[in-house]
Each structure stands twice: as structure tokens, then as C-alpha cells.
Amino acid sequence: MKLPLTWLKEFINYSISDEALAKRLTDVGLEVEEVLKDSKGKTILGLNITPNRGDALSVLGLAREVSAILEKPIQQSKTKAVKLVRKTFTAQPGNFKNEKVFVNLKLSHPKQCPRYMMAVFKNVKVEASPEWLQHRLEQVGIRSINNIVDITNYILMAYGQPLHAFDRQKISNSQIIIRTAKAGEKILTLDAKEHELISSDLVIADLEKPLALAGIMGGLDSEITSNTSEIALECAWFDPSTIRKTARRLGIQTDSSYRFERSVDFNIQNAFFEAIRLIQEVAQADLVGEVSELYPKPFVQKKIKFSPTRLERVIGGTWKHSEFKKIFSNLGFIVKESKKDLWDVTVPSWRADVSREEDLFEEIVRSAGLDRIPATFPKMTAPPMSGNVHELLSQEEKVKELLISLEFHEAIHFSFISPEEVLLIDSTLEDQLIHVTNPLGHEFSIMRPTLLPSLLKTLQYHHRHKITRARFFELRNRFIKTQDGMIERKALSAVLSGVRAQADCREQNAxxxxxEVKGIISKIVKLAQRHIQFITPKEKIVFLHPGKQIQIAYQHEDQTIEDLGVLGELHPEIALKMDFKHPVYLFELDWTGLMDLPKENRSFVPYSDQPVVLRDLALLMESDRTAGDLMPLLQKQDPSIRKIKIFDVYEGEKLPIGKKSVAYSLELGLENRTMTEEEINQVMQKVMNYLRNSLGIEIR
Amino acid sequence: MSTGVENLAQLESRFFDEIQSVTSEDLLNRLKSQYLGKQGFISEILRNLGQMPPEERPKMGAGANLLKKKIEEECRTALEKIQNLKKEKKIREESVDTSLPGRGLAEGGLHPLTQTLQEVQKIFKEIGFSIFEGPEIETEYYNFEALNIAEDHPARDMQDTFYINVVAHRGHPESDTKQGRHSDLPLLRTHTSPVQAHVMKNHKPPIRMIAPGAVYRRDFDVSHTPMFHQVEGLVVDQDIQFSDLKGTLIYFLQSFFGENLKVRFRSSYFPFTEPSAEADIQCVICQGKGHKNDVPCRLCKTTGWLEVMGCGMVHPGVFEKAGYDSKKITGFAFGLGIERLTMLKRGIPDIRLFYQNDLRFLNPL
Structure with missing residues (x-):
């Protein structure tokens, strides 16, 4: 809202500086965002009016606020009231006809249009506006069109009351009907756009067709042109939500709809009388007969109970009750002290936003200034709540610290990406994508079901900038559509390329x-005090190198396997498509899933002081045998086998093609005594027999 | 050989000559056995003592033993010297170029937004706030209606919303059939305030909570990204006052930005609070003066103040939706933007940088 201060001064006489005025307005909740100068060097304030304050969208409305701030009276308009012909409806809405006027009004929807007034003029001279009027509109950024349209806009800016002027001769049968649209009905509006209407839209129509979208925009057919000689001028109060629904649906916002949506003063007549006076003066038009009005059920000013002690309890600080009275009266509220601590406060007609006691509290604090309120601290009356994520957040902080120590950077990406970015990695996700209805573009049109595409894109960006050693992780929600609905779970995902952690300048080939990635997952899981298994996926994971991939899983007590994620090298085909010239490793872990697993119970485990014996076993096996999987099998062979480690893996010229040598170290021991040499040999013999006979593995 | 004693003197000087050139333990042992070994010079002298005239024997014997001691002593010294040299050599050989960089110094780091989020959470946790999270895909009911933002109220324009394609997504997990006609139309939450509504639905007062998280609005320009982060706060109890809101937020802002920071409150409007206010802090660039070195401050547009938080007393309509008795309890709520706080604190000029994840941006932060 632009407020030219020269215009403001027509309503109120004050003497403080422009800067001081701007500050005072900001303090009462009417934020002055900028201070501008017009073409004549006069100050214009640019205000950011919050959506509750429809009353402040006019010079008069802001003058009222200035009047309250400075405690100076508003200068009353000198316009005389015009004689009204009013018909008040009782129960049934109906029409009313006055032979003296040129237009008959019919109102069929009083809820959507509780009040409607119309004045008819003849001998209208439509021409360019006088200079003062043009200048006023220029100051508030409205283009001058002709004197009639300019006057309606002037009144809109001055009083906050939108008006609409019809070419009276374009109204068929001189009949104005305020009704809802018929579904499928069409209207061509002033901006030369055609709109198809639905039954909740309110229109101003004649017998044949809609003439205007009520409160939003007039129709092109009944527009005021230089040929217009008779006009019908409308002044109405339209239901805010009806106007808003239509304006939003059709994507039209006008100065008029903007004000109706935010509610205008229900006392619309003063602005209307001023408009009538101006049309008579500026366009030298003759008012025909009397002004018609449909007002079946007049508005009643709201009365709210106000308790001064309740205000003190809700706001804090100390107050004089006389101060409340003064503030209310400055703002146009009428106070009746019916009981000592329960006042009746009558709300002025223009303050549609004030409807409860708390709204009155706001009027007091914004006027008195928030500096008046002391700073105290809320008393703790109960222990802190447990929150729903405390454990989760502390685990998140820990795992992030771990990854940082492993030289990762945390990345944060938008949750929406393009479907192609996902499908490039995993085309099987197509059916699980959640689409944004109104995205900012195709590249932001689906909610990510995996964090990997964004991370890979960030890695790709760095590779293109010659930074090939980079590691990124992200811990955030991912969004997957399932048959049961939409699932939102946190994933911990990472991509990495280049030398491994802790490598230095002498180890650039490491x-x-x-x-390394598998070790990182193990570290994460250990830190989280959970247990997982690495399993060979039943079906190859499509976006990972077929020979360098593994699934992260958890085996529940009922033997079901829960999938918790994957790790491996990015599939060379995808790497090629993404222009990676170096191997890229990655993992994605279902963080929510991991956190939902039972937490390891860390309590004392008794240990034996008996010495342990170490025995090594070098095995020759097929290259594609999973050597790690042998460890649990060997351990099962005898209870005296406490631990098994792999300490050497060799594949090369000294061995037959297709074979590898894997050396295992077995730790043997008994709880209560030292093992004898003979016992040790028996155990080792058992293990070797098992290897040879059951697995066909050769001992070197 | 003239006299035995002369012999001894010659032997001694020969030994001291020879030991000068001994550089290793091996050579030393060899020399030592040459003189002191069973077949060595000293043994030979002692063996031949019997063939000497009896009057010379004691003198010769004593001289030989003395020489033996001298040689032994000298060999010990020489051995020590050789060993020391060896140790020194080993240490010399082991030394490294200490100017080379340490291992594992490749940088990693938390995203600056996470750093701010963690800091904000820590400050509030210390004064008894609990942390709650809620879904990012919300329903229209929780995002708007439960917060007193009616469907056809212009307040909805304050937040341009992303909707989730509903045809494809029946049966959103957050939809609550008991709410009957409440809209479960899924959308991306436009603020973290819906978490308030969830918490109030599941807990009785007193409540003292914050809710951090990502939020979404249809804006993308120099000062807006379509996804950003907020922290929402809510305190509900029997006698919560606006003054408590002021005290709490001043404490938070001074903890975050610095002890002597000036904070002011201005009236504002939010549909879910009444009265509502904005909290401003003194400008971090011009220290609230409006000008720096006589140049108008661009950050605060010479006002000296920066808007950082929205807040207010919880609107009774919100309590009524939550099933609380708005006559018996009061509360305050506040919301802050993590990006904005981070930009102000770390001097970041453009909000979009947070989402580019460029290492040149991330590393120094």
C-alpha cells in the first residue's frame, strides 16, 4: 500500500517528520518498508499491510491510525448525504423497483452480497481526468484511464471502498441482478479474457448475461468508453470468502478483489456519497433520481467483553485501566464499563478483524508499544517433556561427527528433483514416485525416493571442477509411495571418490x-549400538557394480530379513553416463530403519584368564568363493574356537588360475583350564576335515 | 726385547694407537681378544712370567695386570662410544621431513545450516524445551486449519503452497478419519507450526517444545529458496504471559548472537497468534547505527534493525482446535528461519549458496 503524505494531510493535520511518522506506523504493526519520493519530490510511504488489516488499505484507514497514534482528530468529509431509497428485506430476498430510477435491482443472494447500492447518472462527459486527479493516481501507481474510472479508483484509494461503473445503456431492460453464476456461463472481462464460471461465483448480471464478476472485475461489454453518456455506479459490500474463492480460482487479483477479500467497512455509504459528488463535479453528470440500496439485514457493530485484569494476566506488566479506555477511544472503539472488570467494547464498522477479547489485547499492546511489556521467564511447572526425537537427534549428531572425521562434508539438497535423475539410477522406482502437483519446474517435480541422485550430482559438479577427491553425505527424509500411502523416512547416504581417508601426500594411489565403505558402515552401526548383517543381494542392485555391491540387512527373530540399504561402487555404465572418470563409491542406509532396530545392551561380559592359543590356516579356494562367509561356519565346528580373523588374501602367479589363498587365524581357548596340545590338534583336525570333506577346500 | 717393563710400555702405546682406528663392535672385540684373549699379549706376558728373573717378576706381574685393566677400561669406553654413534646414526636415519603436512587433514564438515540448527536446539534444550519432529508432507488440516488459517482467508496468501498430487496418493498416513470433514489433502508443509498442532493433540499442558525442520514455499529468487528450514517454538501453561515470550526470545537471541545484542518487538500479524509480533535485532553490519563509515547500511536499509523472528500469544482458536480450554491456559509460539540466522551470523550474501553444496562455500564454514 502506497501512502502519499500530501494525500494523508487532507485527512489529518499533523506536524511530525516523515521519518518519525514512518517509525510510529511500523511500531503499531503497519510496517513501513520503504520511503519514496513522487515526481514532485513529495514523500510516499510504502507499507506492508498484513492480511488482517483490510481497513488500512486506504488513505482514510491509515489516517485513522495516525489519528490514534498522534491523538489528533480526523478531518471529516464535508460531503452531504444523498437521499437514499432503501428497501429492507425481512425474510425473503426479493427485488425492488423504483420508477424514478433507471435501473431495477434484484438481489437473490444476500449472504454473498449483504449490501448493494447503485446510483445512475445521465449527461456524463467521459474525458481525461483533471490534473489533480491524475497526479493522485500516479502517486499510488494507478494508470489514469478516464475521469469516471479514475474517480472509482480515487475513492478506492482514499476510502478503501471499491466501486464499479457500468455503461447504463449496455444493461438490458435496465435490470441489475446480483446472483451466483450458472455453471458454464461465460464472461469476457475488462482485460479481454474470457472466463468460464461455476455456481459459487457471484456475478452482477442483467436479464441476459453477467455484466461483471462481483467485486473482482467488470465485463468488457458494459465498460465506460468515450461514447458512454449514462452510467450506473455500484457500491457494495461483498462476502470476502466468496470473492476470494472466485479470484483465486480464476487467478485474478485486482485492487478491488484485494480489498473485498480483506473486508471493507460495512458503512459503505460515505465513500459512495463522495464518489457521487465527484462524478457530478468532475464529469458534470446529473444524478438521476435517488440512490437505490438493497440492504436486507443491516450489519450490527460487534460488542466484545473485555476484562482489564485478564489482559494483565495474559500480557504481563502493569497497566492503568484509564490507559485502555484512551487507546480504545482513539481507535474508534466505544467502551462501556458495565462491570468493573468486564467492559463492553463496541468495534468500529471498519475493523472486521477484531472479533474476540484477544484481538482487543492486541489493540492495546500495539498502541502502547511492546516496549511497555517487561521481559520475564516462564515458570517451569513440570519436568521437560521427552520429545519424540531426542534419542534420534543425538544419534544423528554422533554419526555426523563420525563421518566428518572420515573427511566427509555434509550436503543439503532440495527434497524435490526431476524423475529422470532418479530413473537414471534406478528405473524400478518409477511406480513409487510422489509427484508435486504444482512444482516450480520439471526439475523439482518429484519428492526424492533416494538421496543418491542429488549427492551424485554434487559429486559430478566437483569432478567437472577438477575436484575428484570429494566425499559427501546427507541425512534427511526420503519419500516413497507405497500401497499403504506415502512413507517418509530418514536415509543416511553418501558418495565418495579419490583417495581414502587418512591417506597422505605420499599415498596418492591409495x-x-x-x-573402506564397508568399514564405514560397520563403524556407523557400532556407534549406533545396533547389529546388522551384510548379505549378498538376491538380485543384483541395478545401479551398483555387479561385482562390488552388498546389501545391508537385519535378520529379525522370526528369521525375516529387513532391508536396510546398500553399498558398493557406482555401476560403470551410470558412471560413464554421468561423466565420472574415476570410480565412485556410495552407500544408502535406511536411518529410520536402523534406529528402529533393538539397541545393543552393553553390560558386563565375564572373561577367562586362561591363555589362548593362536593357530593359522591357509586355504586354497575358488576365486569367487566368499571367504568372509566361511568364518561363522568354521566357528561352529568347536566351542573352543573363540575368534576367527582373516589376515591375508593372495591371488596371483604363484597360484593356479581361478584360485585364491586366504589365511585365517583361529583363537582357541577353554573357560577354566589350558588346552592341551592334543586337544588343540583335535580341534584343528576337525576344522580341516570339515573344510576338505564338506566344502572341498584345500589346505595349503 | 730389552726389559719386560719396556715391553709393557710399548704394548700399551701400540694398543692405544690401534684402538683409535676401531669403528665397530666387531673390530673392537677382535682387538680386545688380541690383547686380553687367552692367546693374547697380556696372557702371554703372564704365562712367560716364570722365565723372568725372580726380582723382576712382581713388577712385571703388577705392570701386566695394570695394563690389562687399562685396556679393559679403554675397551669399555670405546664400546660405549661405538654404541652411541650407532644409536645416533639410527635416529638420524629415522628422521622425517617434518615440514610435510600431517595425515588425514583432508577437511570434512557439517553443513552450516546443521550447525545453526544444532546450536539453536542446544540453547532451547538448556532452558527446558523438548524437541519434536513432524512430517514434511502434511495435510491441509494440520498446515492451515488447525492453526486458525481458514480456507478462504487471505492469510493463506502469506505462504504459497506446494501440493502433492492427490489423485495418485489416497490414504495418506497422516490423515485422521476421526477428523471427519477435515481436509487431508497432502501438501508440503509451509512452516513447522503444524508440529505444534500434532503435539497439542497428543499431549496435555504444560508444553515447552521446539520443532526444527525443512519447510517449503513456492518462491525462488535471490532471497528465497523453495525449501528452507525453520524452528518453531511453543510454550503452553496456566499463566504464560507475553512478557515470558519476550524474556525467552531475548535470552535466545542474545545466546545466539551475543550477550549485549539489542532486541526489539514490533506488532505484526499471524493467524495463529494474537497479539502477534516480530522480533528484530540490531543490525549485525552497522551495529544498529544505520550507517557504517558514513555509508548507508544496505543490510538493514539504514533502519538499524533486522527482522529475525515471528511470535505471539497462541490464538485461542488454535487451542480450541486442539481441544484445550482457552479460558484456562495461555501460551506463546514463535518461529525463526535457520537460513536467515545463519546468513546474518556468518555473513552469507545469498540464500541459494546453501543448496549448491560447493566445497569452496562449505569448507571455510
Whole structure:
């Protein structure tokens, strides 16, 4: 809202500086965002009016606020009231006809249009506006069109009351009907756009067709042109939500709809009389007969109970009750002290936003200034609540610290990406995508079902900038559509390329590999005090290198396997498509799933002081045998086998093609005594027999 | 050989000559056995003592033993010297170029938004606030209606909303059949305030909570990204006053930005609070003066103040939706933007930088 201060001064006489005025307005909740100068060097304030304050969208409305701030009276308009012909409806809405006027009014929807007034003029001279009027509109950024349209806009800006002028001769049968639209009905509006209407839209129509979208925009057919000689001028109070629904649906916002949506003063007549006076003066038009009005059920000013002690309890600080009275009266509220602590406060007609006691509290505090309120601290009357994510957040902080120590950077990406980015990695996700109805563009049109595409894109960006050693992780929600609805779960995902962690300048060839990533997952799981298994996926994971991938899983007590994620090297085909020239490793872990797993119970475990014996076993096996999977199998062979480690893996010229040598170290021991040499040999023999006979593995 | 004693003197000087050139333990042992070994010079002298004239024997014997001691002593010294040299050499060989960089210094780091989020959470947790999270895909009911934002109220324009394609997504998990006609139309939450509504639905007062998280609005320009982060706060109890809101937020802002920071409150409007206010802090660039070095401050547009938080007393309509008795309890709520706080504190000029994840941006932060 632009407020030219020269215009403001027509309503109120004050003497403080422009800057001081701007500050005072901001303090009472009418934020002055900018201070501008017009073409004549006069100050214009640019205000950001909050949506509750429809009353402040006019010079008069702001003058009222200035009047309250400075405690100076508003200068009353000198316009004389015009004689009204009013018909008040009782129960049934109906029409009313006055032979003296040129237009008959019929109102069929009093809820959508509780009040409607119309004045008819003849001998209208439509021409350019006088200079003062043009200048006023220029100051508030409205284009001058002709004197009639300009006067309606002038009144809108001055009083906040939108008006609409019809070419009277374009109204068929001189009949104005205020009704809802018929579904499918069409209207061509002033901006030369055609709109198809639905039954909740309110229109101003004649017998044949809609002439205007009520409160939003007039029709092109009945527009005021230089040929217009008779006009019908409308002044109405339209239901805010009806106007808003139509304006939003059709995507039209006008100065008029903007004000009706925010509610205008229900005392619309003063602005109307001023408009009538101006049309008579400026366009030298003759008012025909009397002004018609449909007002079946007059508005009643709201009365709210106000308790001064309740205000003190809700706001805090100390107050004089006389101060409340003064503030209310400055703002146009009428106070009746019916009981000592329960006042009746009558709300002025223009303050549609004030409807409860708390709204009155706001009037007091914004006028008195929030500086008046002391700063105190809320008393703790109960222990802190447990929150729903405390454990989760502390785990998140810990895992993030771990990854940072492993030289990762945390990345944060938008939750929406393009479907192609997902499908490039995993085309099987197509049916699980959640689409945004009104995205900012195709590239932001689906909610990510995986964090990997965004992370890969960030890595790709760095590779293109010659930074090939980079590691990123992200811990955020991902969104998946399932048959049961939409699932929102946190994932911890990472991408990495280049040398492994802790490598230094002498080890530039020590690139990251599958095993570094696997080790990272193990560290994460250990830190989280959970248990998981690494399992070979039943079906190959499509976006990972077929020979360098593994699934992260958890085996529940009922033997069901819960999928918790994957790790491996990005599939070379995808790497090629994404222009990666170095191997890229990644993992994605279902963080919510991991957190939902039972937490490891860390309590004392008794240990034996008996010495342990170490025995090594070098095995020759097929290269594609999973050597790690042998460990639990060997351990099962005898209870005296406490631990098994792999300490050497060799594949090369000294061995037959297709074979590898894997060396295992077995730790043997008994709880209560030292094992004898003979016992040790028996155990080792048992293990070797098992390897040879059951698995066909050769002992070197 | 003239006299035995002369012999001894010659032997001694020969030994001291020879030991000068000994550089290793091996050579030393060899020399030592040459003189002191069973077949060595000293043994030979002692063996031949019997063939000497009896009057010379004691003198010769004592001289030989003395020489033996001298040699032994000298060999010990020489051995020590050789060993020390060896140790020194080993240490010399082991030394490294200490100017080379340390291992594992490749940088990693938390995203600056996470750093701010963690800091904000820590400050509030210390004064008894609990942390709650809620879904990012919300329903229209929780995002708007439960917060007193009626469907056809212009307040909805304050937040341009992303909707989720509903035809494809029946049966959103958050939809609550008991709410009957309440809209379960899914959307991306436009603020973290719906978490308030969830918490109030599941807990009785007193409540003292914050809700951090990502939120979404249809805006993308120099000062807006379509996704950003907020922290919402809510305190509900029997005698919560506006003054408590002021005290709490001043405490928070001074903890976050610095002890002597000036804070002011201005009236404003939010549909879910009444009265509502904005909290401003003194400008971090011009220290609230409006000008720096006589140049008008661009950050605060010479006002000296920066808007950082929205807040207010919880609107009774919100309590009524939550099933609370708005005559018996009061509360305050506040919301802050994590991006804005981070930009102000760390001097970040453009909000979009947060989402580019460029290492040149992330590393120094």
C-alpha cells in the first residue's frame, strides 16, 4: 500500500517528520518498508499491510491510525448525504423497483452480497481526468484511464471502498441482478479474457448475461468508453470468502478483489456519497433520481467483553485501566464499563478483524508499544517433556561427527528433483514416485525416493571442477509411495571418490574402495549400538557394480530379513553416463530403519584368564568363493574356537588360475583350564576335515 | 726385547694407537681378544712370567695386570662410544621431513545450516524445551486449519503452497478419519507450526517444545529458496504471559548472537497468534547505527534493525482446535528461519549458496 503524505494531510493535520511518522506506523504493526519520493519530490510511504488489516488499505484507514497514534482528530468529509431509497428485506430476498430510477435491482443472494447500492447518472462527459486527479493516481501507481474510472479508483484509494461503473445503456431492460453464476456461463472481462464460471461465483448480471464478476472485475461489454453518456455506479459490500474463492480460482487479483477479500467497512455509504459528488463535479453528470440500496439485514457493530485484569494476566506488566479506555477511544472503539472488570467494547464498522477479547489485547499492546511489556521467564511447572526425537537427534549428531572425521562434508539438497535423475539410477522406482502437483519446474517435480541422485550430482559438479577427491553425505527424509500411502523416512547416504581417508601426500594411489565403505558402515552401526548383517543381494542392485555391491540387512527373530540399504561402487555404465572418470563409491542406509532396530545392551561380559592359543590356516579356494562367509561356519565346528580373523588374501602367479589363498587365524581357548596340545590338534583336525570333506577346500 | 717393563710400555702405546682406528663392535672385540684373549699379549706376558728373573717378576706381574685393566677400561669406553654413534646414526636415519603436512587433514564438515540448527536446539534444550519432529508432507488440516488459517482467508496468501498430487496418493498416513470433514489433502508443509498442532493433540499442558525442520514455499529468487528450514517454538501453561515470550526470545537471541545484542518487538500479524509480533535485532553490519563509515547500511536499509523472528500469544482458536480450554491456559509460539540466522551470523550474501553444496562455500564454514 502506497501512502502519499500530501494525500494523508487532507485527512489529518499533523506536524511530525516523515521519518518519525514512518517509525510510529511500523511500531503499531503497519510496517513501513520503504520511503519514496513522487515526481514532485513529495514523500510516499510504502507499507506492508498484513492480511488482517483490510481497513488500512486506504488513505482514510491509515489516517485513522495516525489519528490514534498522534491523538489528533480526523478531518471529516464535508460531503452531504444523498437521499437514499432503501428497501429492507425481512425474510425473503426479493427485488425492488423504483420508477424514478433507471435501473431495477434484484438481489437473490444476500449472504454473498449483504449490501448493494447503485446510483445512475445521465449527461456524463467521459474525458481525461483533471490534473489533480491524475497526479493522485500516479502517486499510488494507478494508470489514469478516464475521469469516471479514475474517480472509482480515487475513492478506492482514499476510502478503501471499491466501486464499479457500468455503461447504463449496455444493461438490458435496465435490470441489475446480483446472483451466483450458472455453471458454464461465460464472461469476457475488462482485460479481454474470457472466463468460464461455476455456481459459487457471484456475478452482477442483467436479464441476459453477467455484466461483471462481483467485486473482482467488470465485463468488457458494459465498460465506460468515450461514447458512454449514462452510467450506473455500484457500491457494495461483498462476502470476502466468496470473492476470494472466485479470484483465486480464476487467478485474478485486482485492487478491488484485494480489498473485498480483506473486508471493507460495512458503512459503505460515505465513500459512495463522495464518489457521487465527484462524478457530478468532475464529469458534470446529473444524478438521476435517488440512490437505490438493497440492504436486507443491516450489519450490527460487534460488542466484545473485555476484562482489564485478564489482559494483565495474559500480557504481563502493569497497566492503568484509564490507559485502555484512551487507546480504545482513539481507535474508534466505544467502551462501556458495565462491570468493573468486564467492559463492553463496541468495534468500529471498519475493523472486521477484531472479533474476540484477544484481538482487543492486541489493540492495546500495539498502541502502547511492546516496549511497555517487561521481559520475564516462564515458570517451569513440570519436568521437560521427552520429545519424540531426542534419542534420534543425538544419534544423528554422533554419526555426523563420525563421518566428518572420515573427511566427509555434509550436503543439503532440495527434497524435490526431476524423475529422470532418479530413473537414471534406478528405473524400478518409477511406480513409487510422489509427484508435486504444482512444482516450480520439471526439475523439482518429484519428492526424492533416494538421496543418491542429488549427492551424485554434487559429486559430478566437483569432478567437472577438477575436484575428484570429494566425499559427501546427507541425512534427511526420503519419500516413497507405497500401497499403504506415502512413507517418509530418514536415509543416511553418501558418495565418495579419490583417495581414502587418512591417506597422505605420499599415498596418492591409495584410492577409496569397497572395503573402506564397508568399514564405514560397520563403524556407523557400532556407534549406533545396533547389529546388522551384510548379505549378498538376491538380485543384483541395478545401479551398483555387479561385482562390488552388498546389501545391508537385519535378520529379525522370526528369521525375516529387513532391508536396510546398500553399498558398493557406482555401476560403470551410470558412471560413464554421468561423466565420472574415476570410480565412485556410495552407500544408502535406511536411518529410520536402523534406529528402529533393538539397541545393543552393553553390560558386563565375564572373561577367562586362561591363555589362548593362536593357530593359522591357509586355504586354497575358488576365486569367487566368499571367504568372509566361511568364518561363522568354521566357528561352529568347536566351542573352543573363540575368534576367527582373516589376515591375508593372495591371488596371483604363484597360484593356479581361478584360485585364491586366504589365511585365517583361529583363537582357541577353554573357560577354566589350558588346552592341551592334543586337544588343540583335535580341534584343528576337525576344522580341516570339515573344510576338505564338506566344502572341498584345500589346505595349503 | 730389552726389559719386560719396556715391553709393557710399548704394548700399551701400540694398543692405544690401534684402538683409535676401531669403528665397530666387531673390530673392537677382535682387538680386545688380541690383547686380553687367552692367546693374547697380556696372557702371554703372564704365562712367560716364570722365565723372568725372580726380582723382576712382581713388577712385571703388577705392570701386566695394570695394563690389562687399562685396556679393559679403554675397551669399555670405546664400546660405549661405538654404541652411541650407532644409536645416533639410527635416529638420524629415522628422521622425517617434518615440514610435510600431517595425515588425514583432508577437511570434512557439517553443513552450516546443521550447525545453526544444532546450536539453536542446544540453547532451547538448556532452558527446558523438548524437541519434536513432524512430517514434511502434511495435510491441509494440520498446515492451515488447525492453526486458525481458514480456507478462504487471505492469510493463506502469506505462504504459497506446494501440493502433492492427490489423485495418485489416497490414504495418506497422516490423515485422521476421526477428523471427519477435515481436509487431508497432502501438501508440503509451509512452516513447522503444524508440529505444534500434532503435539497439542497428543499431549496435555504444560508444553515447552521446539520443532526444527525443512519447510517449503513456492518462491525462488535471490532471497528465497523453495525449501528452507525453520524452528518453531511453543510454550503452553496456566499463566504464560507475553512478557515470558519476550524474556525467552531475548535470552535466545542474545545466546545466539551475543550477550549485549539489542532486541526489539514490533506488532505484526499471524493467524495463529494474537497479539502477534516480530522480533528484530540490531543490525549485525552497522551495529544498529544505520550507517557504517558514513555509508548507508544496505543490510538493514539504514533502519538499524533486522527482522529475525515471528511470535505471539497462541490464538485461542488454535487451542480450541486442539481441544484445550482457552479460558484456562495461555501460551506463546514463535518461529525463526535457520537460513536467515545463519546468513546474518556468518555473513552469507545469498540464500541459494546453501543448496549448491560447493566445497569452496562449505569448507571455510
Amino acid at each position: 584410492g577409496t574402495d569397497f572395503f
